[in-house]
Amino acid sequence: MKKPKNAVYMKQDNRKNILNIIHGKQISRADLARKTGLTRASISGIVDDLINQGIVIETGVKESASGRKPVKLGMNIDYLYALGVNIRYDHCLVGLSDINGTVIEEERLDFSELKNSDEGIEKIVVSLKRIIAGNVREQKVLGIGISSPGPVDIYGGVILNPPRLELWQGAPVVAKLKQEFAFPIFLDRDAVAATLVEKNYGKGRKYKNFIQIEITNNGIGCGIVIDNKIYRGVDGFGGEFGHMSIDLNGKQCRCGNVGCIESFASIEAIMESLEDACPEVKSWQDIVIKSKDDDAFVDIIRREARYLGVGIVNVMNLFELEAVILSGEVVFEPYLLITELRQFINQRSITRTIKTIDVLVSEKDYNQHSVSSATTVLEKFFSGELMDF
Ligand SMILES: [Zn+2]
Structure with a gap:
């Protein structure tokens, strides 16, 4: 049997949960009670403490169907x-x-x-x-x-x-x-x-389990959120999406492995592959612009979606995440890339007949x-x- 938590820890847990719900949005006490399953009395006690400490403030009134106007709660942005x-x-x-x-x-x-x-x-x-x-x-x-x-x-x-x-x-x-x-x-x-910004303030707020992948001119970075926490591994080196191998006989990578996603899908690798044939192409943005009237560049974007997609499907099958959020230079006018990626992932993941994995673009290049x-x-x-x- 699970050992019951002592009352002090339970109170701390409840306070933490309430604070995390209030964080970033305004909410009434009644909605807090509904969201947490706690009684109105417990909510009031905890909220009053948070207000007295200056962490939370009352921010106004909200019209409700019954005509009552409960005050909304929000973070005191001047608290810290x-x-x-x-x-x-x-x-x-x-x-x-x-x-x-x-x-x-x-x-x-x-x-x-x-x-x-x-x-x-x-x-x-x-x-x-x-x-x-x-x-x-x-x-x-x-x-x-x-x-x-x-x-x-x-x-x-x-x-x-x-x-x-x-x-x-x-x-x-x-x-x-x-x-x-x-x-x-x-x-x-x-x-x-x-990834932490995405989780707290960006599109990741909607999900408890997601992967954030940034493809920039400097490489491929990644953060994985599992059950609302960053997954770090033992010493914080976990989550190296770019160094997942997708080719047993691929190119040697500086990380010690061969055939890493970085050697196929990083902007640097793509530029290298275009160096001789299209020296005028200097950036991912150039590729997207050229793809509007040259199918060869449409193929490059489709290929990028496949390389990233293979890796993402592996991650999804391992961790069963809800969403992928992309950021970095690669999300310049991303319609084709995202459409292809969404299709690829949702055709190949192990849960494909059960649910859809969301593929989104970050609102801002937080990095x-x-x-x-x-x-x-x-x-x-x-x-x-x-x-x-
Ligand atoms: Zn590598």
Whole structure:
């Protein structure tokens, strides 16, 4: 028999659930009771506590069929803020976001002339201090989230050896920032950070189980959400969709395997294959534009859908997810790619006769904003890791 949870933990769980429902939308107490199955009295007790703590506020009235006007509840956007540091290949985005994931201020630091990671850290520190001073009291800062291309050691706070990020390889970014700031500081892989934004504020809000795949000019990144949590594996290296092999006899990949999806479906691989025959084609956008009057380019998009589709079907058959969300340069005018992909996945997945897997395009390229890094901290708040609710 399952051991009953003690009352304190149950109360914490209920508070966490309620906060997660209120997060990002406005809802009445009655709707909260319906959604959670808790009594109106329990809801009132928990909500009153959250209001007294200043986390939740009453935001107005709502007309209902019976003519009563229950007050709606929403997050107090001034309750706390998170800082984000998004380290990119030749620049860095430093920003402050509120609890609803809205960017309050963001600064782009040019790192194209950077000499080493220490110089980068110095610039980041100056920027963070300036943004805090101009916007918010330090007591309201929940923490700093750093994201960078992987691989990264999320538990040790060290950027490991991401290709093309030579200056940052081995940089203990969390320890360095801890010398300057007393807030909790975390490091995460950029694709995971972008997936967390999708989960909390984007199209992923609708799903408890989905995969976010970004195909950018720099490679293929991925984050997998299972039962509303990022799936990380043992040490945080899980979810490398781009290094799933789809060809036993394929090209050697830098990851040690052969025939990885990256070597077929990354924008870099596609550009390489077109180099001799079509030197004028420089980007995925060029391919999409040319596909409007040249069937050879329609074929390239269809082929891309098949390569990605093979991998996605494997993931779906393993984890039985509800949706795929695509982002990055590859979603430029994505109608053909998405239509082909949707068809491919729903013809081949093991659940094809039972249900449809949603294939969606991200609203925004979250990886290009500091909010993705800040969300790694906000996620810890809403999961109850950073605070006793
Ligand atoms: Zn590989």
